[in-house]
Amino acid sequence: MTTPSASPQPEALLAAVLAANETTTNPRLRTILAATIRHLHALALEVELTPDELQTGLDFLVAIGQATGPRKHEGILLADILGLATLVQLSNARDAVAAGGTEPALVGPFWRAHQPLRANGAKVCSDDTPGAPLQVRGRVTSLDGTPLAGARVETWQASPDGLYENQDESQRDMNLRARFETDAEGRFWFDSVRPAGYPVPTDGPCGKLLAAQRRNVMRPAHLHFIVAAEGHKVLATQFFDAEDPHVHEDVVFGAVGSLVRHFDSDGRGGYVLNVDLRVEPGETHLPHCPLP
Ligand code: BEZ
Ligand code: FE
Numbered sequence: 001m002t003t004p005s006a007s008p009q010p011e012a013l014l015a016a017v018l019a020a021n022e023t024t025t026n027p028r029l030r031t032i033l034a035a036t037i038r039h040l041h042a043l044a045l046e047v048e049l050t051p052d053e054l055q056t057g058l059d060f061l062v063a064i065g066q067a068t069g070p071r072k073h074e075g076i077l078l079a080d081i082l083g084l085a086t087l088v089q090l091s092n093a094r095d096a097v098a099a100g101g102t103e104p105a106l107v108g109p110f111w112r113a114h115q116p117l118r119a120n121g122a123k124v125c126s127d128d129t130p131g132a133p134l135q136v137r138g139r140v141t142s143l144d145g146t147p148l149a150g151a152r153v154e155t156w157q158a159s160p161d162g163l164y165e166n167q168d169e170s171q172r173d174m175n176l177r178a179r180f181e182t183d184a185e186g187r188f189w190f191d192s193v194r195p196a197g198y199p200v201p202t203d204g205p206c207g208k209l210l211a212a213q214r215r216n217v218m219r220p221a222h223l224h225f226i227v228a229a230e231g232h233k234v235l236a237t238q239f240f241d242a243e244d245p246h247v248h249e250d251v252v253f254g255a256v257g258s259l260v261r262h263f264d265s266d267g268r269g270g271y272v273l274n275v276d277l278r279v280e281p282g283e284t285h286l287p288h289c290p291l292p
Contacts, residue, residue: 010041014041017037017041021037064204064206067204072109073109074204076108077206078209080252083253086105086106086252089104089105090103090104090256093235095280096279099143101235102235102279103256104235104237105236105254105256105259106236106238106254107290110166110291111156111289111291112156112174112289113289113291113292115155115178116177116179118180120180120181120183120187121191123190124175124177124191125159125176126171126172126175129175129176130159130161131160133191133194134192134194134195134263134270134271134272135273136192137272137274137275138189138276138277139182139188139275139277140153140182140227141277142229142232142280143278143280145278147185147187148182148229148230148232151182151186151228151229152180152226153180153227153277154178154227155178155179155224155225156178156224157192157195157223158195159175159176159193160193160196161196162198163198176193176195178190182229194221194241195222197218197221197241197244198218199251200218200251200252215251216246216249216251218246219250220244220247220250222239222241222254223273224236227279228286230284231281231284232279232284233279233282233284233285234286235277239261239273241261242260242261242262261275
């Protein structure tokens, strides 16, 4: 009669799971999986996770998937409210920022593919969009200050009612969204309205999580930018209104340092925002676009 082997101790179990991962062919995937396994085991031990709690966590992940579709990406929202998207942006850009590059910020769930290409100087919103006028003037340069002509600049923002056009039937399709190309001096410019802060979507499992944590759900007012210039890494960033009451408690932790700006008065009841976008030489690779 064989004696059943003793249950493995946590250390031996972890070693066995890590050994089983060693056959993963893709080396980067192997590294990421190994770290995931180590951290999940450590988490379970640290909090003495029960089977019921494990099941609750798995049901939560299923709910995240079920709430995701072509119009909404609850998974992006989860990474955002956990600070993970901001951490990944900041850690990947650390060297570029140390060399004078523009600080990055997360893309979020509201960038749309096929934002309309507009000429510099265009107004990106319909005439009935409420809010104070805002002129945006930007310049795209390399880290050494060389202006970058022909760069693709994507921008999008919420209306002063705090909604993106895809969340709001009263706005026209692609309102407050555009794509520009920089001129020979790396410049782009457009007319818009001063945005407002808004709550992140709370109608799904992330909303339940935020409520359980009793957290603020607001993002401070901001404009999004993605810059893609040939021979340079793509920069995703946002500029935040320093006067927004939530500027120091962004629910997705993106409103950092130099990205918080004062919108200057234009002397006629409107505002001006100047933005310098300094990007690092490297491979140009656009991020995944969450919305059609
Ligand atoms: C946004 O800025 O569009 C955004 C970012 C994270 C969660 C929700 C919205
Ligand atoms: Fe936003």
